[in-house]
Amino acid sequence: MEDKRLKNTHVKLQITKSLLDLLQMKELKAISISDLTSTAQVSRVSFYRNYDEKEDVLKEYLYKLIDSWYKEYQDSGGTSEDELLGSLFGHFSKNRDFYLLLSQRKLFYLLKEILKELFGPKPEYPNFGAYVAAYFSYGLFGWIEEWFARGMQETSEEMTLLLKNRDLNKK
Known part of the structure; x- marks a missing residue:
């Protein structure tokens, strides 16, 4: 159970860091989930397991x-x-x-x-x-x-x- 939580924390940190980096370059609405997950090097499933939307x-x-x-x-x-x-x-x-x-x-x-x-x-x-x-x-x-x-x-x-x-x- 602990490993899953740590992995989830890592995924969330990667998503957050990537979104902040992408926001430096473009508006939120111009950032697709695919852009975000690709930059974060996580799957779309990982994104949607943790969040409903970019906000x-x-x-x-x-x-x-x-x-x-x-x-x-x-x-x-x-x-x-x-x-x-x-x-x-x-x-x-x-x-x-x-x-x-x-x-x-x-x-x-x-x-x-x-x-x-x-x-x-x-x-x-x-x-x-x-x-x-x-x-x-x-x-x-x-x-x-x-x-x-x-x-x-x-x-x-x-x-x-x-x-x-x-x-x-x-x-």
Whole structure:
């Protein structure tokens, strides 16, 4: 059983690496499953055993990145919103190339789903709490998306301060 899981991990790593490499050269819709499996040197069966579509590969990779960041943040003992935001923007800076690739390939919407899951409303929240959580998660996504669209001109620390101060007239 262990060998099968390790083999599956290897297949997934090959598929993920190959998809990221191919995305450097062309749009996701222009990448066929055959291109992907050929580059990854795995069979189509291996792809479909693990994923339904190419976006699933990117979602899984995003979840791993964000999950890793979130565990690091929790381990750091941070408790304030400022510490959370600083850590999150630091994560985006650290993984700049990947997130810029998502932005350039118009795949940034995948991040919105994850941020909503992490910071967005939950069924058990009272209405007002759900609205506040939705405002926060979608607003945060908007800040991040625009930062990437503008080429990440500010440092992660500057972005944290801008968001903290909500200085919308800053040029």
